[in-house]
Amino acid sequence: MDHLQQEFSVRFSYPVFFTDDLFNPANLLFADFFNASASTIRRKLLFVIDSGVVEAHPQLVDSIRAYVTQHLPALDLVDDLLLIPGGEVAKNEPDAVETIVDAIDRYGVDRHSFVVGIGGGSVLDMVGYAAAISHRGIRHVRVPTTVLSQNDSGVGVKNGVNYRGKKNFLGTFVPPVAVFNDSTFLTTLDDRDWRAGMAEAIKVALIKDRPFFDWLDSNATALAHRDLPAMQYLIHRCADLHLKHIAGGDPFEMGSSRPLDFGHWSAHKLEQLTNFELRHGEAVAIGIALDTIYSAQLGWLSQSDADRVLALLRTLGFALYQPMLDANDSADVLKGLAEFREHLGGQLTIMLLTSLGTGVEVHEMDDERVRQAIVQLKRTEPQPA
Amino acid sequence: MDHLQQEFSVRFSYPVFFTDDLFNPANLLFADFFNASASTIRRKLLFVIDSGVVEAHPQLVDSIRAYVTQHLPALDLVDDLLLIPGGEVAKNEPDAVETIVDAIDRYGVDRHSFVVGIGGGSVLDMVGYAAAISHRGIRHVRVPTTVLSQNDSGVGVKNGVNYRGKKNFLGTFVPPVAVFNDSTFLTTLDDRDWRAGMAEAIKVALIKDRPFFDWLDSNATALAHRDLPAMQYLIHRCADLHLKHIAGGDPFEMGSSRPLDFGHWSAHKLEQLTNFELRHGEAVAIGIALDTIYSAQLGWLSQSDADRVLALLRTLGFALYQPMLDANDSADVLKGLAEFREHLGGQLTIMLLTSLGTGVEVHEMDDERVRQAIVQLKRTEPQPA
Numbered sequence: 169m170d171h172l173q174q175e176f177s178v179r180f181s182y183p184v185f186f187t188d189d190l191f192n193p194a195n196l197l198f199a200d201f202f203n204a205s206a207s208t209i210r211r212k213l214l215f216v217i218d219s220g221v222v223e224a225h226p227q228l229v230d231s232i233r234a235y236v237t238q239h240l241p242a243l244d245l246v247d248d249l250l251l252i253p254g255g256e257v258a259k260n261e262p263d264a265v266e267t268i269v270d271a272i273d274r275y276g277v278d279r280h281s282f283v284v285g286i287g288g289g290s291v292l293d294m295v296g297y298a299a300a301i302s303h304r305g306i307r308h309v310r311v312p313t314t315v316l317s318q319n320d321s322g323v324g325v326k327n328g329v330n331y332r333g334k335k336n337f338l339g340t341f342v343p344p345v346a347v348f349n350d351s352t353f354l355t356t357l358d359d360r361d362w363r364a365g366m367a368e369a370i371k372v373a374l375i376k377d378r379p380f381f382d383w384l385d386s387n388a389t390a391l392a393h394r395d396l397p398a399m400q401y402l403i404h405r406c407a408d409l410h411l412k413h414i415a416g417g418d419p420f421e422m423g424s425s426r427p428l429d430f431g432h433w434s435a436h437k438l439e440q441l442t443n444f445e446l447r448h449g450e451a452v453a454i455g456i457a458l459d460t461i462y463s464a465q466l467g468w469l470s471q472s473d474a475d476r477v478l479a480l481l482r483t484l485g486f487a488l489y490q491p492m493l494d495a496n497d498s499a500d501v502l503k504g505l506a507e508f509r510e511h512l513g514g515q516l517t518i519m520l521l522t523s524l525g526t527g528v529e530v531h532e533m534d535d536e537r538v539r540q541a542i543v544q545l546k547r548t549e550p551q552p553a
Numbered sequence: 554m555d556h557l558q559q560e561f562s563v564r565f566s567y568p569v570f571f572t573d574d575l576f577n578p579a580n581l582l583f584a585d586f587f588n589a590s591a592s593t594i595r596r597k598l599l600f601v602i603d604s605g606v607v608e609a610h611p612q613l614v615d616s617i618r619a620y621v622t623q624h625l626p627a628l629d630l631v632d633d634l635l636l637i638p639g640g641e642v643a644k645n646e647p648d649a650v651e652t653i654v655d656a657i658d659r660y661g662v663d664r665h666s667f668v669v670g671i672g673g674g675s676v677l678d679m680v681g682y683a684a685a686i687s688h689r690g691i692r693h694v695r696v697p698t699t700v701l702s703q704n705d706s707g708v709g710v711k712n713g714v715n716y717r718g719k720k721n722f723l724g725t726f727v728p729p730v731a732v733f734n735d736s737t738f739l740t741t742l743d744d745r746d747w748r749a750g751m752a753e754a755i756k757v758a759l760i761k762d763r764p765f766f767d768w769l770d771s772n773a774t775a776l777a778h779r780d781l782p783a784m785q786y787l788i789h790r791c792a793d794l795h796l797k798h799i800a801g802g803d804p805f806e807m808g809s810s811r812p813l814d815f816g817h818w819s820a821h822k823l824e825q826l827t828n829f830e831l832r833h834g835e836a837v838a839i840g841i842a843l844d845t846i847y848s849a850q851l852g853w854l855s856q857s858d859a860d861r862v863l864a865l866l867r868t869l870g871f872a873l874y875q876p877m878l879d880a881n882d883s884a885d886v887l888k889g890l891a892e893f894r895e896h897l898g899g900q901l902t903i904m905l906l907t908s909l910g911t912g913v914e915v916h917e918m919d920d921e922r923v924r925q926a927i928v929q930l931k932r933t934e935p936q937p938a
Contacts, residue, residue, distance in 0.1 A: 172569040172793055174708075174728070176800040177562045178807075184557040209900055273717060276895070279806070301686065304711060304724040305805070323559075326689060332658060339689040340725060343559070408557055415561040420690070421664070422563075510661065515594050 180343045180419070184323050184411065186404055190311065190350040191231040199239035201309075201346055207242075207280065214246040214277045216268055216295045218254040218287025221313050224356035228286075243282075246275045254291045256444045259330045268298035272306060279303050282345070286311040288361075289321040289448075293339070296327030300342040307345045313353035315365020315399065316449055319406035323347050325419055335436070341420040349407070351400050362394060363485045364449025367431075369406040370480065371456055375430045376413075378525025380405055385476065388483040430519040430527055431455030434493075437504025441492040453486035454493070454545075461541040462533070463521040473524050478548065489549040493542045501542075502535055565728045565804070569708050569796065571789055575696065575735040576616040584624035586694075586731050587667070592627075596666045599631040601653055601680045603639040603672025606698050609741035613671075628667075631660045639676045641829045644715045653683035657691060664688050667730070671696040673746075674706040674833075678724070681712030685727040692730045698738035700750020700784065701834055704791035708732050710804055720821070726805040734792070736785050747779060748870045749834025752816075754791040755865065756841055760815045761798075763910025765790055770861065773868040815904040815912055816840030819878075822889025826877040838871035839878070839930075846926040847918070848906040858909050863933065874934040878927045886927075887920055 187197050202213075215232060222228055229249050236245040250271055252264045268283070277283065283306050285295030292310050299308035312322030328339025354362065366384075373381040383401075384391070390398040413428055435455035438446055446454075457478055464474035481488060493501055509516040519527040572582050587598075600617060607613055614634050621630040635656055637649045653668070662668065668691050670680030677695050684693035697707030713724025739747065751769075758766040768786075769776070775783040798813055820840035823831055831839075842863055849859035866873060878886055894901040904912040 170571055170789075172708075172789075172796055173566065174569060174796045174800060175564075175566045176804050177564045178805055179560075179562045181558065181560045184559060186555055269716070269723070273719065273722065278895070301723050301725060303722065304713060304726055305807075323557075328689060331654070334658065337658065337688065338654070338686045340686060340727075341689055342725075404555075404557075411557055411559045415559060419561050420563055422690075510663070 180325075182343055182345055182347065184347040184349065184407055186349050186351070186400070188350055188352045190348055190352070191228070191235040193235060193238055196239065198235070198348060202240055202243060202282070209280050210244055211242070212244045212246055212275065212277050212281035213240070214271060214275060214281065214283045215249045216271075216283060216285050216287075216291070216298075217249060217251050218291040218313065219251040220254045221287050221353065222251055225353070246271070246277065248275065252287075252291060252294065254288045256290055256439070256448065259290045259294060259328075259335075260333065262329065262331075264294050265298045265329055268295060269302050272298070272302045277302075277306060279306060282307045282309055284309045284311065286313060287317075288312070288314040289317040292317055292322050293327045293336070294329055296342065296344065297329055297339055300327055300340045305342060308342075310344045310347045311353075312347065312349060314357060314361050315354060315403065316361075316368060317365075318349040318351075318354075319365060319403040320368040320410055322349070323407045323410055324414055343419075349403060351396060351403075354396065354399060359394075359485070360447060360450070362399075363392075364447045364453075366391060366402065366484055367449035367452035367456065367486070368410075369402050370477075370484075371430050371452060372406055372409045372413075372428055374456065374460070374477065374521060374524060375428065375519055375527030376409055376525065377405075378523070380409070381480075381524050385480050388480050392484050428519075430521075431457075431459050433504050433508040433518060433533075434458050434501055437501050437507065438490055438492055441495075441500055442490065446490060450486065451490075453481050453484075454488055454490055457481055457486075457488040457545055458493075458538070458541050459518070459520060461544050462537060465537055465541060465544075466520070468528075469521045469523065473521075476524070482550070487549070489546045494539075494546065498535075498539050498542055502538060505533055505535075505538075565710075567728055567730055567732065569732040569734065569792055571734050571736070571785065573735055573737045575733055575737070576613070576620040578620060578623055581624065583620070583733060587625055587628060592665065594665050595629055596627070597629045597631055597660065597662050598625070599656060599660060599662045599666065599668045600634040601656075601668060601670050601672075601676070601683075602634060602636050603676040603698065604636040605639050606672050606738065607636055610738070631656070631662065633660065637672075637676060637679065639673045641675055641824070641833065644675045644679060644713075644720075645718065647714065647716070649679050650683045650714055653680060654687050657683070657687045662687075662691060664691060667692045667694055669694040669696065671698060672702075673697070673699040674702040677702055677707050678712045678721070679714055681727065681729065682714055682724055685712055685725045690727060693727075695729045695732045696738075697732065697734060699742060699746050700739060700788065701746070701753060702750075703734040703736075703739075704750060704788040705753040705795055707734075708792045708795055709799060728804075734788060736781060736788075739781065739784060744779075744870070745832060745835070747784075748777075749832045749838075751776060751787065751869055752834035752837035752841065752871070753795075754787050755862075755869075756815050756837060757791055757794045757798075757813055759841065759845070759862065759906060759909060760813065760904055760912030761794055761910065762790075763908070765794070766909050770865050773865050777869050813904075815906075816842075816844050818889050818893040818903060818918075819843050819886055822886050822892065823875055823877055826880075826885055827875065831875060835871065836875075838866050838869075839873055839875055842866055842871075842873040842930055843878075843923070843926050844903070844905060846929050847922060850922055850926060850929075851905070853905060853907045853913075854909075858906075861909070867935070872934070874931045879924075879931065883920075883924050883927055887923060890918055890920075890923075 328336035
């Protein structure tokens with residue numbers, strides 16, 4: 169039978185800026201972005217802010233109001249700046265998405281307007297999702313405030329919320345129109361969040377970028393001691409690698425290409441087994457350690473290289489053993505492999521290391537070898553004094 | 554300040570097939586599509602069907618089961634074929650989307666699997682939306698069953714549901730992976746749906762394709778008498794024009810480009826003013842008549858051409874006057890202009906005609922002239938005997 173073939177491409181483009189003190193009246197970066205696309209149409213700005221960020225930066229809302237009044241006279245600030253709770257647990261609450269969608273409706277935020285999300289990855293995921301489904305897509309701008317969101321999730325193209333307890337069950341692939349990475353927000357992170365965000369940088373360095381791994385290794389002590397310029401470099405380089413991976417691959421994951429998920433099969437499971445007391449980056453650090461040891465056990469990675477990885481993670485302050493790893497003879501954590509297979513749609517794909525900076529995909533993991541890696545991980549973990 | 558610039562394109566491609574008796578065991582079109590992309594991964598097929606279609610085709614569910622068993626052994630049919638109500642009013646019910654999302658969850662329909670929607674535009678909109686937001690996008694296949702969905706909405710890239718009574722407030726731009734236009738479904742449409750779907754064909758002919766308008770004019774009597782081959786030609790040509798408009802323009806409407814909405818400003822309002830008793834195509838026919846008369850009043854279109862348009866619409870059986878047009882001295886329907894402006898984000902853009910087959914955009918409409926066009930429309934409407 170005859171048919172018509174539809175074919176088209178859609179181009180996506182967005183800048184990722186690196187700055188500090190974004191809403192300081194002397195910093196015109198944010199204003200310049202909006203003013204560059206001047207329009208005869210009145211456009212609105214709806215801000216949605218992580219309530220934890222406002223606690224750490226109590227002047228933020230006033231600063232935004234003053235900044236928009238002074239520098240963005242052509243835009244209408246929605247007077248009601250929304251504050252929503254952050255953190256992974258917040259993503260289980262459909263209320264936040266509904267709150268944002270309702271504000272878009274109530275304040276007439278149309279397809280020429282902008283929703284600006286300020287916060288950690290969870291808040292940005294929810295803001296991006298609410299913007300993506302309202303009016304078939306309102307432009308959204310991200311201001312990530314954590315290491316993890318500035319170097320990884322916040323510069324990418326995904327959004328989502330949990331649904332019936334399933335992580336990111338609802339979501340879309342929709343890029344932001346701009347990302348503003350403001351390092352001032354990093355100064356008020358607690359130590360756990362400062363540290364946890366670095367796990368994704370180590371991950372991407374290990375599978376893609378040996379010189380970056382060497383840099384991390386050389387700067388581990390500075391990073392552990394909260395050296396801000398070192399962290400700015402880490403974020404810039406990690407974000408760059410993440411952006412290139414997206415652009416060079418299959419941005420909306422329409423084929424079988426997979427995201428950069430070294431160390432993630434056990435990490436996802438450990439987060440869940442600890443009721444998310446373990447933060448994502450903390451779980452990823454353990455997952456990296458486990459799959460690094462596994463790679464060494466296979467003889468693919470030298471023991472000295474594996475030791476370097478573990479030493480780096482420990483210098484940065486990560487705890488690499490968690491009791492859930494060997495609870496129930498590790499049967500619980502090994503369920504993570506089956507779930508990861510299901511998540512990937514039936515075929516398991518796991519990244520392992522053949523050298524520092526080189527990842528390779530495999531399609532099976534041996535349960536017994538995973539157990540041995542867990543034993544080794546536990547044995548090498550420094551005991552509390 | 555320095556920045557990174559992300560740039561990538563995403564390619565979309567999908568076939569629109571024209572066939573009849575899609576699930577007849579002798580028709581391999583549907584099977585061939587899925588079998589062409591054979592995979593080592595077990596893929597699932599979740600069917601969601603317009604309950605009105607099943608009423609008209611009671612054997613449909615059994616036919617699908619038999620067809621999949623016989624021709625698609627490599628796919629797992631989700632045994633629970635979902636039936637959901639169709640029609641514009643159904644889009645006000647968030648339940649249907651939740652029902653589909655929950656089935657995707659419960660039956661483990663993953664990103665390698667397919668959701669197949671069978672029905673009119675409303676059902677396809679809801680199925681497409683549920684698929685688009687689940688797991689950040691499950692592949693979806695459309696089997697449009699009405700004239701309107703086969704020639705227009707079902708072959709495009711939009712989906713959506715109403716939210717708090719606002720039409721398509723929630724939705725996304727996500728193309729299907731395939732569309733199967735099965736003309737067998739057209740044979741059981743009631744006369745109103747058969748007729749209403751032709752309004753979009755007249756619309757696109759008037760603004761883009763004079764030869765198609767002439768063809769419609771020559772075949773109006775056959776179309777009015779439910780000549781199926783004539784309707785198949787109408788659908789094929791209208792779908793082709795619609796696909797080309799999408800591919801040649803701004804498929805996801807990220808800029809200021811607008812869809813093909815001649816005659817739609819008053820149509821949307823009339824649908825609402827009649828509590829959707831007027832179907833979309835019926836309202837569009839009135840909207841086309843009104844803006845055609847308006848174009849003639851401006852002297853842009855000859856009176857004889859305008860008369861041809863009205864005569865064609867009437868031959869097809871459309872009623873071109875509706876009492877809501879001049880209720881409240883037409884103030885109610887004129888509110889549609891303000892709402893259309895708001896929908897477009899502040900700047901009004903209306904398409905008018907300069908000849909049969911040529912549309913031109915204007916940015917204002919004169920209320921008094923609209924009233925005069927309504928008077929003329931009412932005056933020329935044949936009175937009931």
